[in-house]
Amino acid sequence: MKSGELSFTEENYLKAIYSLSERSVSFDTSTNEIAERLRTKPPTVSDMLKKLTAKKLIAYEKYKRVQLTKSGRQIAIQIVRKHRLWEVFLHSTLKFSWDEVHEVAEQLEHIHSEELITRLEKFLGYPKFDPHGDPIPSAEGELEDGKRINLSEVENGTNCQVVGVMDSSTPFLQYLEQIDIAIGTRLKVVGKIEFDGSMIIQIKKKPQFTVSKKFSENVMVTA
Amino acid sequence: MKSGELSFTEENYLKAIYSLSERSVSFDTSTNEIAERLRTKPPTVSDMLKKLTAKKLIAYEKYKRVQLTKSGRQIAIQIVRKHRLWEVFLHSTLKFSWDEVHEVAEQLEHIHSEELITRLEKFLGYPKFDPHGDPIPSAEGELEDGKRINLSEVENGTNCQVVGVMDSSTPFLQYLEQIDIAIGTRLKVVGKIEFDGSMIIQIKKKPQFTVSKKFSENVMVTA
DNA sequence: AATTAAAGTTAGGCAAATCTAACTGTTTTG
DNA sequence: CAAAACAGTTAGATTTGCCTAACTTTAATT
Structure with a gap:
């Protein structure tokens, strides 16, 4: 381990404390809480907290609660950034399903190479x-929290990106797949029907199509 | 570390012993030799050799030389496989240069996930x-050593894949880049000129072009 | 062949990360 | 508010991987 770099374990503690x-x-x-999250025992955590305090990554006093310092949080965010970028890679590039990506990303997030992440991104x-x-935090650690809103609230003519769903029932997910909408899909609202709240949507250069109000209310997007 | 899985360190020893x-x-x-390769000290190696012997990954007796067992070699080959697949990823997909890929691949090769490697491949x-x-060894550990031959020896009408160069001077490498030939490039020999040994080559559906005998003698390919 | 050089192994120790058992502080609550 | 319950820490042991120093075995060389 190069000097200055944290161990796998230390990184996991920072990430756990962060989240x-x-x-x-x-x-x-x-x-x-930390012990439970990391499936370890409280004394182990106690030891590590002392160590992280010495490295000024956390603000901590015996018997009190733990907070990340600015530099600790900065490091934690970089790990989260790596984790999420790898998740995108596993899902979008290697076609892992949503639920399979986490475990592998847990390992990949600890690979040390700035350049790797820059190029991957x-x-x-x-x-x-x-x-x-x-x-996904930026390289500078900025967490762009482009407020997640309902697709139904998106204004006419606006581009947005799908970031989640409200309903995760099989029929709904199947419908999403059928019309080729997934997390990350960028789409444009090209029209709205006053009568029943239906929406006309366009994805890339594919033909436009219409979705119901019930549908658009169950899709979360960001501008 | 899941039961049965080897540690990062044990994997590195097997890889070193293998190579x-x-x-x-x-x-x-x-x-x-192992100590030098792993930049560690002989006593450390001695300890590890005992451990690997107990796990039946190496055949070893005190003061004698070390050999991998069948299962030890099998594992080592899988690590080599992962290392080289990651190198291809870093070079072809992320555009790292030839000499930058090794260090990062050294880390990536220890990620534990069959599925990941299957999908990456x-x-x-x-x-x-x-x-x-x-x-790159196959998933079954077969090392296809499709004998590397000189491009100049390839027969007319044959497809082959570039696997290396004999000359690594800057002018030669620049020329390679100019005509869009790199490691991994698949090409077809579509003609030969008796007179001076020149070769007519085609890459995918690009226009054919001619290379000199001097050129083709400096390119290694496999059938 | 005997001695020196080299290669390799033990012995004993250290640091990281973990555990259990026992202890101390803090909080809740009857 | 005192006592029990909970949260958190210290003590001491274990495992893994590494080290130096001292010893042993094998090999090389005169």
Whole structure:
């Protein structure tokens, strides 16, 4: 391991602390939560927290809750970025299904090479969201949270990108597949029908088609 | 690490033993050679050799030389396979140069996922050689050593794939680039000129062109 | 063949990451 | 508010991979 680089394990701790903190009001988390997330035991976490404190990656005092420092968060975000870019690669390029990508991405996210990620991102066409619809941080760590809105709220003539669904029933997913819409699909709203809220949509240069209000209300997009 | 899976370190030892053995007449290697290859010290190697012996991955007796067992070699070959497929990915897909791919592939080769390699190989179009012209073992561990011959020896009307060069001077490499020939390029010999040994070549559906005998003698291909 | 040189192995130790068992602090609650 | 429950830490052991120093075996050389 090159000097300055973190170990696989340290990176996993930062990632866990990051994601647990994000889910909390006070942007912090606890020893036990981390232990549970990483399927390890609290004493192990206690040890690591001391180590990460020494490296100034977390702000932590005995018996208190844990928060990432600015540099700790920066590193965590870079790992998330790598994880999500690899997920896009696995899904879009290698045709893994949505649910198969995570495990492998967990390994790939720890590959150390700036250049690799830069080129991978370029190859993938600078995607903004992973196959689960979660946003991909930029190289600078910016989390563009292009507010996710309902397709039904998109204005006429606007381009948007599909980032998730509200309904994950089989019929709905099959319908999506049939009309060739998936996470990441970019589409344009070319018309709306006042009468019943139907929408006319265009994908790339394919023929336009119409979807119902019920449909568009179940698709999440970002501008 | 899932049970049965080898650690990063163990995999590196097998790979080192494999490549050092291949280069020897008796298909074996020594403690010191391994230590040097892995930039570690002989006692460390001694320890690991005991461990690998216990796992029946190597045939080894104290103070004697080391050989891989059948299963050890099988595993080593799979690692080589992964390494070379990743090299192709880095070079062909992500446009890394020939000399940049190795370091990153050293990390990627240890990702554990059969499915990943299966899909990666398919995506890459089942390449037979890596960017350095070394053969890629099949999923079954077969090392197709489609004898590398001189392009000048290829018969009229035969398809072949470029696997290496004899000359690596800048002018030659620049010429290769200019006429769009790289490692992995598939081409067809469509004619030969008796007079001076020139060759008429076709790549995919591009226009045919002629190369000199001096040129074709410096290109290695496989049938 | 005896001695030196080299190759290889033990012994003992260290650091990282993990565990269990026992202890200490904090929180909840009757 | 005291006691139980929970959360968190320390202590001490284990495993893996690595090291140096000292020893042993094999090989080379005079």
